[in-house]
Amino acid sequence: MTVTGAPVWAVVPAAGVLLALALAAAVLDSVLDTAGIGADGTAQAVRGRRWSRPLAEAARLMRQRGRTTVEPDRLLWRIGTAGPLVAALLMAAVVPVGGTVVADLPVGVVWFNTVDVTLWAALWLAGWGPNSVYPLVGGYRFVAQALGYELPLMFALTAPAVAAESLRVGEVVRAQQGLWFVVWMPVAFVVFLGSVAAFGAWGPFSSPVGRDAAGGVLAEAAGVDRLLLLAGRYALLAAGSGMAVALFLGGGAGPWLPGWLWSLLKTLAVLAVLVVLHRRLPVLRPERIVRIGWLVALPAVLLQVLVVSAVMVAKG
Amino acid sequence: MQTALFCVLAVVAVASGAAVFVVDSMARATYALALSFVAVGVSLLLLDLAYLGVVTVLMMVMEMAIMAVFMVMFMMNPAGFMPMSMLHGKRAALAVSGGVFLALAALALLVPWPDRRGAAPADPTRAAGEAIMGSKMLVMIGVSAVLFTTIVAALVLAVARGRYGDDESAEHGHREGRGPHNGHGGGHGSHADHGGPGAHAGHGDHGGRIDHARHGTHAASRPEGSGT
Structure with a gap:
């Protein structure tokens, strides 16, 4: 399947699709979440329509008054708050849907990597801005765990690029005709998925927004600020899932259905896996993430890149 | 169009570079510097050096995110709540930096730049790499792997005992x-x-x-x- 760039107006539907996927993830998460916090602060079973909670919550947050703190760094706080959603949109720009991509960059893979690195800054700033202890703790936790996941993520991105002999995401999709990369790069795929969860501060990597720190980066965010951060988190997961589909799961390849539908279905499937696993795994402290990242994931994914390189050299 | 974009980027780069020394807060200073580097990276894109431009942004944002941690840790007045100046030895610094700026600007304007011979290569990043590395490319790639292994090994040895002793x-x-x-x-x-x-x-x-x-x-x- 060849991938071509789209006209400029494609930015709007692409953003819509990303937000719809983020909403889908939030709905699934809400449906799976059977326990809520009751009025007395204890966990209680939630009755009623759980699937509509994300939209109701969004509506509530939009009407809620924003919160301010004593001497916040408002500029940096705003930048940090907008950061995750903006980063997700920038990532989605290089993710092909079927045979179309918003920006067919020759260095799409590096672009994706660069945007996820800006999250280091965004989350730290979102923690720094409010001049409050718990967000600050969350921001530092994110930078600490970023040190753990970033290098494995870089090498996980390297493997498909080496196999496709190109940094263009469209070329990576095209190189998977016949055999999806997930088949012979399972380690890179798993590390990539883990890194997506990590830069989304999700599941085992959610200590930056952890309950033990009163919500961490989210602790002081209210109203639209909170909505932006929460939506940004889901959008990051959605964009990362889309990239996983393009890099490892053959993009829009599949029988009967049109390519764009396959891309979306696969993205939803990966997203669902991330959302479901989120409730099944314990939260890891950043120092343990660094240990796992550097002592397990990094050597494993380096070996994976070695295997891929050897195969490519042998193929000539 | 390209010229206009370059002018905007150049102004952003210089202005945010100057802002590093104007703002009080270490966090703001660090991220002003990051913005300056991002503007430089984007202006590399104007030279069709897509890879170098994007990688510059990647490296610099990452570096600044780490640097912010150290700035806040070690500098006085991390949050900009205390009166403090980032400027020391103002007169000498002003003379030196002004002189260097004038000299470089004069060089850029006065040197007779050669006209382009031949067409731009299809992949300027590859061409730039080959012009710099030439026949040493393989050695450099080998060295980079060795360097990276050394960094990982040094870290593993240095922190083997962990943060809490053993x-x-x-x-x-x-x-x-x-x-x-x-x-x-x-x-x-x-x-x-x-x-x-x-x-x-x-x-x-x-x-x-x-x-x-x-x-x-x-x-x-x-x-x-x-x-x-």
Whole structure:
């Protein structure tokens, strides 16, 4: 399947699709979440329509008054708050849907990597801005765990690029005709998925927004600020899932259905896996993430890149 | 169009570079520098050096995110609440930097730039790499792998004993009475109460526990604490 760039107006539907996927993830998460916090602060079973909670919550947050703190760094706080959603949109720009991509960059893979690195800054700033202890703790936790996941993520991105002999995401999709990369790069795929969860501060990597720190980066965010951060988190997961589909799961390849539908279905499937696993795994402290990242994931994914390189050299 | 874009980027790069020395807060100074580097990276894109431009942004944002941590940790006045100047030895610095700027600008304007011979290569990044490395490319690639392995090995050796003394106890870091570092884990938050007004002046009020300089700075740097 060849991938071509789209006209400029494609930015709007692409953003819509990303937000719809983020909403889908939030709905699934809400449906799976059977326990809520009751009025007395204890966990209680939630009755009623759980699937509509994300939209109701969004509506509530939009009407809620924003919160301010004593001497916040408002500029940096705003930048940090907008950061995750903006980063997700920038990532989605290089993710092909079927045979179309918003920006067919020759260095799409590096672009994706660069945007996820800006999250280091965004989350730290979102923690720094409010001049409050718990967000600050969350921001530092994110930078600490970023040190753990970033290098494995870089090498996980390297493997498909080496196999496709190109940094263009469209070329990576095209190189998977016949055999999806997930088949012979399972380690890179798993590390990539883990890194997506990590830069989304999700599941085992959610200590930056952890309950033990009163919500961490989210602790002081209210109203639209909170909505932006929460939506940004889901959008990051959605964009990362889309990239996983393009890099490892053959993009829009599949029988009967049109390519764009396959891309979306696969993205939803990966997203669902991330959302479901989120409730099944314990939260890891950043120092343990660094240990796992550097002592397990990094050597494993380096070996994976070695295997891929050897195969490519042998193929000539 | 390209010229206009370049002018905008150049102004952003220089202005945010100057802002580094104007703003009080270390966080703002660091990220002003990051913005300056991003503008430089984007202007590389104008030269069709897509890879170099994007990688410059990647490296610089990452570096600045790390640097912000160290700036806040070691510099005075991390949050910009105290009056302080980043400028030292103003006159000499002004003379030197002004002179260097004028000299470089004069060079750029006065040197007779050669006209382009031949067409631009299809992949300028590859061409730039080959022009710089030439026949040493393979050696450089080999060296980069060795360097990277060295960094990983050095880190593994340096931190093998872990943060809490010996390795396995890292899992039980907040056991009480395990040396000066106990109480990390959930302990960050507890430093809020060290952060009364004036706590910034030093870490003396942490009872001389040097290790607190590391944890305590966060709280101490924002003396007002939570406003909720």
